[in-house]
Amino acid sequence: MGANVIEVRGLCKSFRIPTVRRETIREHLFGLLRPRGYRRLQVLDDISFDVRRGETVGIMGRNGSGKSTLLKLLSGIYQPERGTVRAHAPITPVLELGIGWSPELNAIDNIMLLGIAMGLSRREAWAAVDEILAFAELEGFAGLPLKHYSSGMASRLAYSVAFKAVCEVLIIDEVFAVGDIGFRRRCEERYRELAAQGHTVVLVSHDPRLIQAFCNRALLLDAGKIALEGTGPEVVQAYLKLLALERPAG
Amino acid sequence: MRIRTTEDIARVDLLGLLWTLVRTDFKVRYHGTWMGFLWALFKPLAMFLVLMTVFSFIFAQERNYAFNLLLGLFLFDFFSESTRVGVTSLAVKGYLLGKTRFPRWLLVVTSPSNALMTLSVVCLTIVIALSVTGRSPSLAALGLFGLCLLAMIVITIGFSLGSSVLFLRYRDLNQIWDVIVQAGFFVAPVVYPLGIIPEKYHFYLYIWPPTAVIQFSRQLLVEHHVPTLKAFSMLAGVTATIFLSGLLLYRHYAPSAAENL
Numbered sequence: 001m002g003a004n005v006i007e008v009r010g011l012c013k014s015f016r017i018p019t020v021r022r023e024t025i026r027e028h029l030f031g032l033l034r035p036r037g038y039r040r041l042q043v044l045d046d047i048s049f050d051v052r053r054g055e056t057v058g059i060m061g062r063n064g065s066g067k068s069t070l071l072k073l074l075s076g077i078y079q080p081e082r083g084t085v086r087a088h089a090p091i092t093p094v095l096e097l098g099i100g101w102s103p104e105l106n107a108i109d110n111i112m113l114l115g116i117a118m119g120l121s122r123r124e125a126w127a128a129v130d131e132i133l134a135f136a137e138l139e140g141f142a143g144l145p146l147k148h149y150s151s152g153m154a155s156r157l158a159y160s161v162a163f164k165a166v167c168e169v170l171i172i173d174e175v176f177a178v179g180d181i182g183f184r185r186r187c188e189e190r191y192r193e194l195a196a197q198g199h200t201v202v203l204v205s206h207d208p209r210l211i212q213a214f215c216n217r218a219l220l221l222d223a224g225k226i227a228l229e230g231t232g233p234e235v236v237q238a239y240l241k242l243l244a245l246e247r248p249a250g
Numbered sequence: 251m252r253i254r255t256t257e258d259i260a261r262v263d264l265l266g267l268l269w270t271l272v273r274t275d276f277k278v279r280y281h282g283t284w285m286g287f288l289w290a291l292f293k294p295l296a297m298f299l300v301l302m303t304v305f306s307f308i309f310a311q312e313r314n315y316a317f318n319l320l321l322g323l324f325l326f327d328f329f330s331e332s333t334r335v336g337v338t339s340l341a342v343k344g345y346l347l348g349k350t351r352f353p354r355w356l357l358v359v360t361s362p363s364n365a366l367m368t369l370s371v372v373c374l375t376i377v378i379a380l381s382v383t384g385r386s387p388s389l390a391a392l393g394l395f396g397l398c399l400l401a402m403i404v405i406t407i408g409f410s411l412g413s414s415v416l417f418l419r420y421r422d423l424n425q426i427w428d429v430i431v432q433a434g435f436f437v438a439p440v441v442y443p444l445g446i447i448p449e450k451y452h453f454y455l456y457i458w459p460p461t462a463v464i465q466f467s468r469q470l471l472v473e474h475h476v477p478t479l480k481a482f483s484m485l486a487g488v489t490a491t492i493f494l495s496g497l498l499l500y501r502h503y504a505p506s507a508a509e510n511l
Contacts, residue, residue: 015509024422072508076351079505093350101345104278112270117352122266158349 003088005169005200006051006074010083013044013069043069045224047083051169056201058211058232060239061221062246067204070221071095071171074202089200090167092118094159101154103147107138110146111161118165128164135186136160156183163190169200208236264353271360279364290368294327301441312443314472321376321471322440322464328369329406329460330431332362336410337417337424344511354504358410362403373399380471391470397482398470401489402463408493415503418510434458439465459488 019037022028043066051057061067072078073085075093101110111132115125133139136156146154172191191214195201205211211218211232218235220228220242228238280286298320309315339361340347340354347354373395380386387395417423438460439447447455455461462485469475 023420025420025426026422028420072348077348077508091351095349102274102278102343104281105274109270109274109277113274114346114349116263116267116270117346118350119352121263122270125266 003053004050005053005087005089006091006202007086007088008050008074008083009048009086011044011047011070011073011080011085012042012082013066013073013078014040014042014081017041043224044073047224047226049219049226049229051200051202053089053200054198055216056195056203056214058215058218058235059202059204059221060206060211060218060235061227062242065221066224067221068095068173071173071202071204075171087169089169090119091169091171092162092165092167094162094170094172101146101149101158104145106145107133107142107149107157110157114158114161115165118162119167120165125165132157132160132164135163135190137183152180159187163187163194166194166199169202170194171202173204174206208240211236264356267352267356268360271356272363275360275363276367287367290364291371294323294372298323305441309443314468315443317376317380317472318443318468319441320372321467322438324369324372324376325402325464325467326435326438326440326460328362328365329402329463330435331365331368332403332406333409333413333427333431334424335365336361336406337413337427339410340414340507341417341511347508348511354507355411355500358414358500359407361410361414362406366403369399376471385472385474387471387474391474391476394476394482395467395470398463398466398485401485402460404489405459405463405492408489408496410496411493412496412499415500415507418503418507434460437461456484457488459492462488 017039019039020031020034022031022036047066047070049057059067059070069078071093072095073080074087075091075095076085076087077093077095102113105113108129111129112122112125115128115132116122120128129142130139133142136153136159138153138157141149141153146157149157191201195214201214203210203215213232215232218230218232219226220235220238222242227242228235230238276287280289285292301323302316302319305319306315312318336358339358343357346352346357377387377392413423413427437455437458439455444452444455444461444465456465462481466477466481466485469477
């Protein structure tokens, strides 16, 4: 393995949750005389770790343990509250791709929009349209506005764009949970190709098989802290134990 | 396939993204609508016909009322349309904000593109119409009119930068702005000549940005009169103040934009 491509030091992130949600100026004005309280939800608390060039790091943890927030911080989508994230290589985040497209635009326009936003040039994105549609098995639906796509079709398209736009570091959130078995197999194959080419990958998954099969190293997040850093099988064992503990007896 | 490195990514295709945003915004706005792009021209034109029918009797003594009304309507329509779209420009593209990191300001800067296309077509038509009727503006006047338009564009972008991040926190900002713009239609001298208002109130009318742009444009294109340097300096000052205020708000709130979607 090479030098560090991502260095995370003392990373903290919390969200301020108001007791009463006020989203409009009207609500704020009418609420002036009724002050509201806040609860601070500490999502990540003093996280430090490194990712070295060419390795695949898995992240496991129960729902709400801070995995997705951590990925968004690594990708630069969220800002750290305290601590630092240093990335020494460009990152392609593959996050929440199942949701959100421009519903009025067809697949080709959406591919162009997302592809260029993810770092492809216009020329590269245009040249890749057919390949992306073929990977998602949506060649027959290229001209259909996304509002007519099923959620599975939209997710497949999004992952196909992301796999094409991939930079040196790939940050993946539950990628292999999308689509049918055939699509998942193609995703895994594509992932293996990327790993073989030397891409660095940070992979969040609840699937023990994926973490054991793909990851050189893994982290177990629990209540916003790193509960364990170890090999894939070690972290999977700890994760399963954690799940067993939270299951009600009997 | 070659791994795309930091050097590759440093050359993010800003122009490509800008063009794609403009193209897709145009497509979303007009695709499938009856008459497409013509609809954007038809709406203010219909308004022009109605207002012209009613007010040309009241302002019968105004020699250039029709040209002034047309110019005022389309300039105000640009301001109204582009600021309305600008307020929600980040929110409506939230699907991109939460997925990847890219220059988000592009979403705001490209938001007035549709309104700008309409305005360009109309301005060209007005200049041609003036030439045909033997009242062709001078090149200098056209250049100064271009500066007025630039000021209007910078004002709308500045406003959009600030309001787009505030909208993510205050979700009724667009409705409040709608009301302000509707009221502002009567503050700006669109349907009436500024001369009917006592001069001591002009300063207050000029605080509303469209007033200066509409008035100066009329003077340059229709009345062949060049506003004073002081007047242009005031417009430049208002433009810079609005743009910088918007930019400061944007810089403060944009980093947490994805957390407020």
